[in-house]
Every structure is written in structure tokens, then in C-alpha cells.
Amino acid sequence: MSFGALHVLGGLAGGLLVGFLAAGLDRILTARLQSRIGPPLLQPVYDVVKLLGKEALIVNAWQAFCACTTLLTAALAWLLFVLQSDLLLVFFVQAVGAVFLVVGALASGSPYSHIGAHRELLQMLSYEPLLILVFIGMYLETGSFRLEVLFAWPRPLLWRMPFLFLVLAFALGIKMRKSPFDLSACHHAHQELVRGVLTDYSGPLLALTEIAHVFEVALMLGLFTLFWPGGGVGRFLLPVAVWALVIGVDNATSRSNWRWMLGTAWGLGLGLAIVNLVWIGQG
């Protein structure tokens, strides 16, 4: 597939739009569930612009490098997805972005930052195997990792991969750092780790990691569109429904500990995924 600068810019703008809208709606929905009114829809954009305009207190060069790399790889993973590259390539590029966020947090001396980084590693340990198993399921069903093939697949993957759909929803919750999986950092005030993995990122660097997170969430939501064929409403209802489910669970549960998270992700998540893979393999 050939594409030009216009595709790239359009893809990036689309990712920002989806991600920031999801973040803004998240805060409004959460506020309504707590019988508050909540911030304006574009609040996450205001926050990021403000952070970009603040004084840069950079702990060391590694931290700055890691924040930039996190953003670059997150944006690249999203671009590879919308420009219909290869699903495996998308997986590895997004994993690099996630790792660099952790490395940047470990580059500072703050113990809060370190504990947050270790917990973020545990979160990655929980969701990355789930993600790759979902992709393997898609390969077994369609015979290709190419996103062109997957987007054009005529039958709903949802009916063949219902368990893997649930597993991907599980991974979305961990990736979005929503309760009960908000171990490494949390958007709400109840945070014993100050700000977890994000503690020592401040000002413009924090803005870069926030934008990277926006791309990551957009990519995760985008993966759900693969489960339904055609260009109709159904394709976009799936990510919206799963997103609403994750926000609902976020407001209804408290934070788990990492043992519970890892145990559930590997026990229940991997179990469901393998059952579904065997089912697809049986034909």
C-alpha cells in the first residue's frame, strides 16, 4: 500500500482526536458516576498544552530521551496500525514505547518513581502475553498478520473469537491503568505512590508521556474494530462499548495488588485465550 505525508499527518491527527476524546469523555463519565459535573470535554488537551508551556525540570538526559522515545514509538505504532501495516510489527513497536517509559522512570533517583516503574513492568508482564495471543488468534482465523487482510475480512471475528475479545478488553483495562489495574500510576487523587511511574516526569516531559498514552489508548481501542467487518456502525460500537465497560469497572472497583493482577491475567486471561485458540484450531 502506498501512502504519502498526508496519510501520515491525517493518521496522527486521527489518533490524537480519538485518544483525547476518549480521555475527556472518561473524566466526564467518571464525574457523572460520582454525581459531579466534571471538567470540559477538552480538559486533557488544556492539561497537555499547559504542561508543554511549563518550565522543564529535567532530572537527567536519559529521562528526556526516554520520554521522547516513548512518544515516538507510541505514535509510530498507531501510524503502522492506521496505515495497515503488520500486526506483529505494531505489537513490537508499542512494546518498545512501553519499555522506554519504565526506563525513564528508573533513570531518576526517586523511590516513588522506582516502585511505579516496577509496577508498570508487572502490568506489561500481565498484558503483553494476552495481546500477542489475541494477534495469534487473528492469524489462525484469517491466515495473515497483515492489517489490510484483517480490515477487509468479510466475516465477524467476534463470533469466532469471543473469549479473545474479552481477553483484549482485559488488556485494555491494564493498558489504560484503570482500576483494579491502576497499580503503576493513577489519574485520580488516591495515590500512595505520589504519581507512580510518572512521578519524576514533569512539565513538557510529562506532556510527552501523556500524548504517548493518548496514542496507546487509541491503538488499543482501534484493535477492537478488527472484530467486526465492514465500514458500518458495528465496527465502531465495539470499541465504544468496551471503553464504557472499562470506565464502569474503574469506578466500581478498588485497586488490586500485583499478585492478583498477574494471577488473573495469566490464569483467567491466558486460560480463556488458549481455549479460544484451540477452538479456532479445531476449525
Add this chain to the structure above:
Amino acid sequence: MRALRRFIDRMRAKSPWLLHFDCGSCNGCDIEILACLTPIYDVERFGIVHLGNPLHADLLLTSGTVNPRNRKVLANLYAQMPAPKAVVAVGACGLSGGVFRDAYNVVGGIDRVIPVDVYVPGCPPRPEAIIDGVVLGLQKLAGGGRGGR
């Protein structure tokens, strides 16, 4: 360039992140500050987020008298906040030391240690007054805030 700077200043006033530090207050003011976050007052309407991290904060909300032990902590927290920033002193004790101003262990109000932009009087002030003080602090932020650019 000027337009961009004005745009960022506007965003600053729309997204104030608060750090709340209790210097040695009786908790009266602190309860009123936390009451601002409840559904009745809901300061998140204005994009205000209550944080525990000075590295992310724009506004420092302080209550209580300063004493020789916690003045270092207060100065440290203020120094960790990236510019532009503003300080709001809440309650009679934070303003001047209040009824404790002559006590042997009291240094005085917040402004003995760090520069204060907005003073919110009261013992304790009502949440409405605190929100009003924060809004005044925002105007200072939108005008460039402390620490310069």
C-alpha cells in the same frame, strides 16, 4: 509567537493542578479545602486536580502556621514546583500565624518563608472563599505567574 504564548496562558488558567500542604493547621482549613472536591462544590469543573506531587503542581495551597521544623519542607516543596507557579495561603494561621502568632515555636504566616500571591482569610474560610482564592491565583498564573518565563 505572541499568539502562542497567549494561547498557553489561557490553557494555564483552565488547567490548574493543586498541591495542598498542611503546614501545621488544626485541620479545619484542610477539611474545607478537601470539601471543594466533593460533589457539592466539584472544582474539577474548572479543570482543578488535587495532586500529591509538587513536580506536577501549578498552585500551592497552604494552611496553618509555619514553625522552624516545617519551614524547610515548605520551602523545599515550593522550590520543586516548576514555573510558572502561584501560592494561595488559606486561613488566619496561614496568613499571619493567627492566634498562635506570638507562640515561641511559631515563625508566622506562610509569607515569612515563601512569596504568597493570594490570601484567603477565615477560621476556617468557607469552601466558596477558597475557590475564589484559587480563581484569583489562576489570574496570576494566566498573567505569567511566579518564576517568570
